[in-house]
Amino acid sequence: MYQKKYYSDFEAKKLICDIGKRVYNKNFVAANDGNISVRVGPDTIWTTPTGVSKGFMTPDMMVKMNLDGKILAGNRKPSSEVKMHLRVYKESEETNAVVHAHPPVATSYAIAGISLEKPVSPEAVVLLGRVPVAPYATPSTEEVPDSITPFIKDHHAVLLANHGALTWGRDLIEAYYRMESLEHYALMLTYSTNILNKANELNCNQISDLIELRNRMGIKTGGVPPCEIQPKQEASSKQAVIEEIVAKVTKRVMEQLQKGG
Numbered sequence: 001m002y003q004k005k006y007y008s009d010f011e012a013k014k015l016i017c018d019i020g021k022r023v024y025n026k027n028f029v030a031a032n033d034g035n036i037s038v039r040v041g042p043d044t045i046w047t048t049p050t051g052v053s054k055g056f057m058t059p060d061m062m063v064k065m066n067l068d069g070k071i072l073a074g075n076r077k078p079s080s081e082v083k084m085h086l087r088v089y090k091e092s093e094e095t096n097a098v099v100h101a102h103p104p105v106a107t108s109y110a111i112a113g114i115s116l117e118k119p120v121s122p123e124a125v126v127l128l129g130r131v132p133v134a135p136y137a138t139p140s141t142e143e144v145p146d147s148i149t150p151f152i153k154d155h156h157a158v159l160l161a162n163h164g165a166l167t168w169g170r171d172l173i174e175a176y177y178r179m180e181s182l183e184h185y186a187l188m189l190t191y192s193t194n195i196l197n198k199a200n201e202l203n204c205n206q207i208s209d210l211i212e213l214r215n216r217m218g219i220k221t222g223g224v225p226p227c228e229i230q231p232k233q234e235a236s237s238k239q240a241v242i243e244e245i246v247a248k249v250t251k252r253v254m255e256q257l258q259k260g261g
């Protein structure tokens with residue numbers, strides 16, 4: 001299902017332009033925000049140039065670099081945010097693509113410092129798992145890659161505090177879909193918890209079934225959202241309270257009847 005081999009240079013550059021259009025048209029970025037990269041060898045990537053809208057890129061604008069940040073081909077400069085991408089490739093061998101954007105709803109969670117982890121949607125559990133918030137780091141410094149490093153191996157999506165989101169995957173479609181799912185999930189969470197003010201969460205048994213499904217899909221990363229064990233005990237204790245109330249009411253009614261009689 002997912003490609004094992006690396007993209008060719010031609011494929012990588014074209015695919016980055018295609019996905020850039022989607023990122024821009026979906027309102028995941030404004031102006032020249034965001035960046036995309038694709039791995040074409042163990043130590044080489046193609047990435048988007050700085051100062052260009054992701055919706056209007058052509059393959060000749062792309063920059064080829066090695067994982068140490070050395071430019072190998074292209075006439076433009078890469079984004080300073082490419083440091084995050086390089087760190088993900090270095091830490092995760094299976095990663096072949098990284099997407100960074102500022103999707104407005106998910107970024108609002110990043111601004112609030114709230115992880116996306118409430119288990120309300122089976123798709124979000126399977127496709128994203130838990131999305132933690134990496135601590136705030138000054139843009140373009142080494143602090144940025146350092147802030148995400150603890151999450152790279154176990155996750156494939158992270159919110160960047162007061163900044164945006166980063167997703168990665170075994171190919172560019174997977175990395176991009178994770179960004180799409182992340183924004184969709186953030187939007188559903190906002191509606192359910194802040195507008196309807198009601199969210200029935202999936203319990204631990206339901207989540208463990210979903211994690212098993214995810215394992216069968218060959219996805220080992222994502223983490224497990226926190227959940228509550230749905231104990232039989234709780235149900236039976238509720239039943240006990242109801243029975244107690246019924247008994248009390250019955251007793252009172254009988255007493256009234258006897259008095260009346």
Ligand SMILES: [Zn+2]
Nearest residue numbers: 034081163164
């Ligand atoms: Zn950014």
